Amino acid sequence: MLNLKLNRKMAQLALLQRIELANPLLTKLRKVFGRYLFSKIFSKYFINVKEISKNYSVCMEKELITILPFLRHGQKILSIGSGLGGLEIGILNKFNETNITFLEKNYVSKKIKYGWDNDNKEGYNDLSLLKNLIEMNKISSDQFSIFDCDNGNLPIKKYNLVISLYSLDYHYDFNIYLDYLKKSTDENSFIIFDTIRHDYFKKIFNQVRIIKVDQNTVHKSKRIVCSIFK
Numbered sequence: 001m002l003n004l005k006l007n008r009k010m011a012q013l014a015l016l017q018r019i020e021l022a023n024p025l026l027t028k029l030r031k032v033f034g035r036y037l038f039s040k041i042f043s044k045y046f047i048n049v050k051e052i053s054k055n056y057s058v059c060m061e062k063e064l065i066t067i068l069p070f071l072r073h074g075q076k077i078l079s080i081g082s083g084l085g086g087l088e089i090g091i092l093n094k095f096n097e098t099n100i101t102f103l104e105k106n107y108v109s110k111k112i113k114y115g116w117d118n119d120n121k122e123g124y125n126d127l128s129l130l131k132n133l134i135e136m137n138k139i140s141s142d143q144f145s146i147f148d149c150d151n152g153n154l155p156i157k158k159y160n161l162v163i164s165l166y167s168l169d170y171h172y173d174f175n176i177y178l179d180y181l182k183k184s185t186d187e188n189s190f191i192i193f194d195t196i197r198h199d200y201f202k203k204i205f206n207q208v209r210i211i212k213v214d215q216n217t218v219h220k221s222k223r224i225v226c227s228i229f230k
C-alpha cells in the first residue's frame, strides 16, 4: 500500500490538484469564501496534513489499479500533468527498471478554476515539491526526469506508455501535445487520459477503449486508452 508522507506545502498542492481530498469543512469554506481565498489561505492553514496524506495515498493507489493492465517492468513512461506524482511513485515502487519522464507546470494559478482552459494557463504544481516527494520515497535519480512544459525543450524519446490523469484533454486541448505525442510514441505505445469527448479520439487513433467512467464528477469524464495514430 502507498503510504505517502506529505509536508504542509505538499498537502496544500495535493488538495488543489485533487479537490475531492477536501473534507466537508474545506468544501464549505471554498463555497462561501470563493476560490481565491481557498487557494491562498484555507488550503494552506485549514488542512489536516496527516488526513490529506492518507487520503491522497488511497486515491493514488485506486488510480494505479485502473491502469495496472497497461504496466510492465522496464517501461519508459511519460506522465503529463502528474501533480505531486503519487501515482508515479506507486508505479516506480511496483515495477522494476521503469523510467518516468514528468512534464508539468511550475506554478500555481491565483484562482484555480478547474474548467477547460483554452490558453492552457492554469497550473497547480511546484516542480521542486514534486522532486522532493519522489526523492523522499527513495526513487533513484536515474529512474525519473522532470521537465517544465512551458520551457519549450520537450524531451526526445520513445515512450511505451503515456499517462495523463485529469490533465490532458480534461483541462486543456489534447492537440497541444498532438505532434509531440506522434513523435514520441510508436504502434505499440498506449496513451491513457481522461476526457469528456471520447468519440472525438476515434478520428485520431485506430484504437480507443474506455477503461473508467466518472459519473459522479461535474465533468462526467471517461478514462480512455488510445493506440496507433491514424
Ligand SMILES: C[S@@+](CC[C@H](N)C(=O)[O-])C[C@H]1O[C@@H](n2cnc3c(N)ncnc32)[C@H](O)[C@@H]1O
Pocket (backbone or CB within 6 Å): 017, 018, 080, 081, 082, 083, 084, 103, 104, 105, 120, 122, 123, 124, 125, 149, 164, 165, 166, 167, 168, 171, 172, 176
Ligand atoms: C487536476 S491536476 C491532476 C494531477 C494528477 N494527474 C492527479 O490525477 O492527481 C492537473 C495537473 O495538470 C497540470 N497541467 C496543466 N497544464 C499542463 C500542461 N500543458 N502540461 C503538463 N501538465 C499540465 C497542472 O499543473 C496540474 O498539476
